[in-house]
Amino acid sequence: MAVVVGVPNDDGISEYNKCRITQNIAGAEVTVVAYMTEECQLAFRALWESPFEGDSVGDVGAISKTASLAQSVNEKTSKTVLNSQQVWQGNEPPELNLTLRFHAYTNAKTEVDDPIKYLSQMISPELEELVPISSDGIGGRIPADAAFNIGRKLQLLMRISEVSFDVNAPKTNQGHYAYNTVTITAAPKTMINKSQVPNIFKF
Known part of the structure; x- marks a missing residue:
């Protein structure tokens, strides 16, 4: 019916x-x-994420702090374009x-x-x-x-x-x-x- x-x-x-x-x-x-x-x-x-967003070369303990200090003094960074790379996680x-x-x-x-x-x-x-x-x-x-x-x-x-x-x-x-x-x-x-x-x- x-x-x-x-x-x-x-x-x-x-x-x-x-x-x-x-x-x-x-x-x-x-x-x-x-x-x-x-x-x-x-x-x-679509679900895209940046898994490397917070990473940089030498991101281990004191080395990371040293890199941050160097950035604040020299205005240089160890981050690269790769940090912004997005990875597809699904739809x-x-x-x-x-x-x-x-x-x-x-x-x-x-x-x-x-x-x-x-x-x-x-x-x-x-x-x-x-x-x-x-x-x-x-x-x-x-x-x-x-x-x-x-x-x-x-x-x-x-x-x-x-x-x-x-x-x-x-x-x-x-x-x-x-x-x-x-x-x-x-x-x-x-x-x-x-x-x-x-x-x-x-x-």
Whole structure:
């Protein structure tokens, strides 16, 4: 069974300005559709370090102090360009920061409340109450990956690490949110290889 909640398809807003997040919840394929704001960023980070930054020729005990004294007197140093040499330590999984907007048109529950509920479920695990292994031998489950389709430009399986929203946003007469802004942080399980990068972009 497929469940689609969030902003409607017939609102006149381009799909390129919407984000779709899909995950299997309780046997149903749930898709949350939201408007993207200007604050939606995907960051790739490489980890570079300078392991020789504090080293210099003769950096041993009294010799090091002598070198420091010589530098203060003669304005000379035993450090070299090698001290600034960076060494690659790896790449982090790319991090996605999304600010999404939900607005009630005809049904505030399915257009605003339900998307927030499902996004909160997508970040949550399902653990056993007392023992780590249940009677069926399966045990608890960690939060599942969610499929992100971002403006039809980026498609990635990602793990959600943060979901936040305004609990005091304006409400309708029925007590549902009239609109709300949700902030999401997510990242894939691993870093992405150079050869894999073209696969996530849909140009």
